[in-house]
Amino acid sequence: MDFDVIIVGASFAGLVAAKTAAARGLSVAVIDAKREPGARVHTTGILVREAIDEIDLPAHLTQKVPGVRLYAPNLTSVDLFRPGYAFYTTRTAALLRWLADEARAAGAHLLYGVRFEGARAEGNGIRLDGIDLRARYLIGADGARSRVAQCFGLDANRRFLTGLEVAFEPGDAVDRRFLHCFLSASLAPGYIAWAAPGPDAVQVGLAVRDGRKPDLAAFLDETRSLFDWDARRIIDRRSGLIPCGGPLRRTSAPGVLLIGDAAGWVSPLTGGGIRFAFRLGRKAAAYIADHLLNAGPAPETLLAREVPALSWKRAARRAFDLVPPDPFVNLALSTAMVRKAAERVYFHRRSAQGVDREAYRQWLEKEFGKTAALPDRDSSAPRLV
Ligand SMILES: Cc1cc2nc3c(=O)[nH]c(=O)nc-3n(C[C@H](O)[C@H](O)[C@H](O)COP(=O)(O)OP(=O)(O)OC[C@H]3O[C@@H](n4cnc5c(N)ncnc54)[C@H](O)[C@@H]3O)c2cc1C
Known part of the structure; x- marks a missing residue:
């Protein structure tokens, strides 16, 4: 033919x-x-938002996640979001x-x-x-x-990262407003671990740099104090190689x-x-x-x-490959400079210009049923409550 x-x-x-x-x-x-x-x-x-802008997907295939909760290895976290930006789990x-x-x-x-x-x-x-x-x-x-x-x-x-993920049946243990991202040299060297609230499941996984094996069991153990994994059933597994060169x-x-x-x-x-x-x-x-x-x-x-x-x-990848030790990351994540860099990674260059912040705050409350404290400026938010 x-x-x-x-x-x-x-x-x-x-x-x-x-x-x-x-x-x-x-x-x-x-x-x-x-x-x-x-x-x-x-x-x-x-x-990411840019992908959604490329292609007109039916809304029922996606779930909007407006922010990122970024955890240091000691499990303290900062909340990042940019009014107008969102991720879409699918x-x-x-x-x-x-x-x-x-x-x-x-x-x-x-x-x-x-x-x-x-x-x-x-x-x-x-x-x-x-x-x-x-x-x-x-x-x-x-x-x-x-x-x-x-x-x-x-x-x-x-050059590859190796990713491994399980999907838990859905529930409200994981705050739906965030992609939960974990930095940890010991658990996810060269990348991050994550818990993502999807439309039909909570997706929990990690990726590691070349030559390592992702230890998902250790990550689930580590985060058991935050999310009650034991009360949930695993309904899917996914894994694969991510080119990173x-x-x-x-x-x-x-x-x-x-x-x-x-x-x-x-x-x-x-x-x-x-x-x-x-x-x-x-x-x-x-x-x-x-x-x-x-x-x-x-x-x-x-x-x-x-x-x-x-x-x-590519340059940032090389820095990540050096795998900064956990105590250093704990300290770094508490600084405004590192939070700014994290925002650049997650939200690219998108600005919140033109967004009515009060309308956005009300939208967050309506969609997610929680009170949202918005920062004055377009920078890291204080923890949403
Ligand atoms: C664990 C993991 C998590 C990821 N998470 C994200 C994420 O959240 N967001 C994001 O943007 N990206 C993510 N990525 C990356 C993303 O999945 C890829 O960039 C994307 O899938 C690339 O799409 P593609 O069509 O190029 O290739 P693929 O999705 O890899 O598809 C390749 C297709 O080719 C077929 N194929 C391969 N070999 C043959 C053959 N010999 N004959 C016939 N068919 C063949 C396969 O069956 C497959 O259907 C992730 C990757 C992994 C591994």
């Missing part, structure tokens, strides 16, 4: 790209080794099913249970090994350890382009990749459509201008 574009990987990057390419008039096939959309989810699936499997439906509705053919084993150039296209599929263009959206990259001798991710350089060959995790589009510091998968996955497909349909410029050249270098996040 001949297509204009074959996409390997029906996840965030691949499905968004499929929808755009098909909507612009290309014939598109997407293959994925999984047996169905939303199977074996490996991600926490939290969307019904992740349902979100992936929705993205698949959107791609199908645009005209893409989705083939599940089909593994990419290899491919070769043939004429002015690419033919897949072992399956009767051929295309003018091949997109590798096949994740952190991309077979497409390997097959075409493209750059591969080399930043965007890769050689991500294209003639007729082939990597996108998403396969291209290293993940923040080296926060490990977030869905936002880039949405934004750049869509752009990549639009450039390929323009290239194939209108003799537009080479897609990789246009895309290279859009992929952020994430330089300061």
Whole structure:
């Protein structure tokens, strides 16, 4: 079967790209080794505000979380939020099913249970090994350890965090206003541990730098005094590798382009990749459509201008890898300077300009039923009560 574009990987990057390419008039096939959309989810699936702005998701797939409660290793915490900003926890499997439906509705053919084993150039296209599929263009959206990259001798991710998470049945032990993030050199060296109130579950996990094994049991023990884990049932488990070396350089060959995790589009510091998968996955497909349909410029050249270098996040990653000792972090988190830096990481450069602070305070109270003390300025909030 001949297509204009074959996409390997029906996840965030691949499905968004499929929808755009098909909507612009290309014939598109997407293959994925999984047996169905939303199977074996490996991600926490939290969307930052920028990701939500990229794509109009049905509201019932997400739950808004306005703030971050950041814990030092001694479990003292600071509350961070920026009026107008929010994170969105998701019904992740349902979100992936929705993205698949959107791609199908645009005209893409989705083939599940089909593994990419290899491919070769043939004429002015690419033919897949072992399956009767051929295309003018091949997109590798096949994740952190991309077979497409390997097959075409493209750059591969080399640095990873290892993430592990369980989902507890929902309840109100975890304050829904916050992503609860834990800094700890002993428990989560090189990254953080978290408890995130999701729409259907409380997601609790941690990620650690290369070569370590995440010890989730130790983290649950450590936080038992804050959250009553024993009273809850575990209903799901997720785990996976998070590329943290930043965007890769050689991500294209003639007729082939990597996108998403396969291209290293993940923040080296926060490990977030869905936002880039949405934004750049869509752009990549639009450039390929323009290239194939209108003799537009080479897609990789246009895309290279859009992929952020994430330089300061790479530098911050190196600092994080040094794993500052716990007593130092305990002390540092009590300083205004470190809290400011944390706000920059969590809220990017978003300002709260134009937000009516009193209206925001009332909204917090209405949505979350608790009294909110707002700071005068746009800085760390005193603890919400
Ligand atoms: C534990 C963990 C927690 C995370 N939490 C967050 C978070 O909260 N927010 C956030 O923004 N990011 C998070 N990330 C990162 C985020 O999940 C990724 O950036 C995102 O999933 C990348 O999407 P993608 O489409 O590029 O690749 P993936 O989601 O990895 O999808 C790749 C797809 O390719 C398919 N595939 C792979 N190989 C083949 C093959 N040979 N043949 C056919 N199909 C194949 C796979 O089945 C899969 O469906 C997390 C990652 C992990 C591991």
